[in-house]
Amino acid sequence: MFLNLSQHDTLAIAAVNEDGRELRYGELLDLAQQLANCLPARSLVFSFCENTMGSLIGYVSFLTHDIVPLMLDKDLDPALCDQLITTYRPGYLWRPFGVHGPCHDALFTVGNYELVPTGLEHYPLHPDLALLVSTSGSTGSPRLVRQSYRNILSNACSIAEYLGISSQERPVLNLPMNYVYGMSIINSHLLKGATLLLTTRSIMQREFWSFIKEYEASSLAGVPYTYEMLKKLRFMTMKLPALKTLTQAGGKLLPELHGEFARYAQDTGRDFIVMYGAAEATSRMGYLPPDKALEKCGSMGIPIPGGRFDIIDENGDSVERDNYVGELVYYGDNVALGYAECGADLQQGDEHGGRLNTGDMVKRDKDGYYYVVGRKKRFLKIFGNRVGLDEVELMIRGAFPTLDCACGGTDDRLYIFITDDAFSEQIKQFIALKTQLNHTAFRVKVLPLLPQNNVGKILYAKLEAYYDPL
Template identity: 55%
Template structure:
């Protein structure tokens, strides 16, 4: 059992923007009711929104040995149906307005805007005893690949976050990230284990309802990806009257050094904490953090390893790098390193394939004091507003849909798509936006004479940088 709900029985667990509140004691009773009669070690697809019903379901299933698969409720039908076919979940936990998709199936618990549905698959898959949760790698292209997280992974990482952020039951974080995203979910986990109150809203930073809720309920913290802080900068949060705000955390990609410095100074001058963090879904959530008292001095750094973890760099031959300011691949070791991946239902019975070691795919350097700086990536993926997008997968989707040659490249928060026929330029861009369901502002299309390639026919992605750098 991850969450000791009885320990904080009288504390308020959730408050939503519509005035619904739930104590930890009430959350325990509802959780027991939802899972009454359900088969343990079964699989449930949770179609998530930042609403109280979604959060209740997650806690209920995780605490009762039922494995939740956290999915965006707006997932495209084609991808959703493909995942259902690959994994045969025993149950569906979805918003009321999705219930019709499973017409004819038996219903269970209904409440808080959600409904539990029993699927009618004839078979289900064996599940490894320690498997607790399945999460996407934060990508949005509908890949069936999930990260397999164990109960130990979740608890160890949550406790580490509690330690370095110094969390207690007086905290009142407000939701700014989807709970099916590893960073957003880690905020739930780390606060629930200390008996804090989570303020749940699906409103965005640009909506006055968000800030009204923030002020009315006395939010003490929020988390954000780089794009979040770009918005906050434009909103001039520095001028806002937010007396309850204690902590701002940032992950999901590297923040521009100037913006990092601006928020670090704002926090320092107003008696708050600004904490830059580093993580991946493959390490449950967090691997590194920059102590707030170093935030100005070490701008651009993602910090040091979290309590219980360890970093080192390796060169192309796999040998340790011991000299400061030499680039190598970042390797992390810790009990929060997840079990491995699942790409179909048959993979759910697999055990621990990583044994506590993760080669992150990020290229990094460390300084003389042991603080790490991410300088690039080993593989072709970008972070688009905190969502990891595999560029090879984008190219594959375009080729599959249009039968044309295309190439994608870019930097974080800016994905550039290259085609050789002007009639496909906007069509391809709109297609990728629809598939990823990410902010259209992040995408640009280019028409070029030919896709640059080497003698063996491999695309020369570096040649494309001249079009956007």
């Protein structure tokens, strides 16, 4: 059975929601079975997710009973939803009442969720295919990652091992269930019989903090944006005696912010664990052990249990020397089967063979700890000089901590997008000084808001609309 859920005490609590409703493991499995009874095995289901009981029951049901879900945000743009339905032809929708289309006769309901048939005949599915998820950068594209049952189980086991998860944990699920980081929290904790605290609230809402205090959340997860907001909320002054672990993934944290939270964790007897991953590796590839959080500030750590890293040069050859900047390659059982860009791709098998070229440029120090320098595709040639866009962003954020910024560009033209015109000239002068490049290569653009997805990641492709015409 998926994640060996049947081995847990049936009376143990699997989840608690914002209303205090408890879902026990036995009840979770019973409801999952009832839902599965309404579906043929190897059906394709579009699961429109929110952090509620109904969404969780669907997720467990599908993966436990040989049904393949595509995990989607319940607030997905309707045009993109229609495009995905046309491309992949799901047989069923699992959704909150009335979301994405008029309600037909529901085959099954639980909580506020309903199972709705589409009348479409789906494409053949490969027997290893367990789940489909959007890549983090593909919010405007039907490109999906194909994950297997082996991928999900191996990654859940690795995460549970290095985080030391037990049945006593009570993680708050504040990240979206359709996001691989959120899914990894579900998988690794259900594997160990822990209790998920389900919330649709954001950390900016008072009710969120009341919820985690009342139900004694033991861990909190966040992307870089989460930690920026936590600092503004003066999180470090809050009294949260049950909270023992903070985890971070979804992009590189500013070194200054990394240091602040690592020091806070050390001073208060907590663990602060920076992690590294991607949808193409199910979720997690690397982690920084909490006892190294300060000493190796800025590092994403070492490979997860069962995984291995390599650094390759432009010719694809492995490079062993310290501090060489090359592309990171990951090896492990959690490397996904491959991508899907059309319905016919769903019958494809394993195309990666346990190896993932991450596209991240990294360096490894003398102690074997890895540091992300930037994305392979996020480098420009400015007047013959190689400039890393991620590095420039980090420099600006470090020097102007109150300013939202993002960088993009083409060769010989670097665009810096900010949200406050008062900083335009300072930014130009600062970057010219730091890079020693002529200021004519820079363009500062002011936008009301930077385009972001629902977990705070910058949508760089949307910034290209603001580039100057060639």
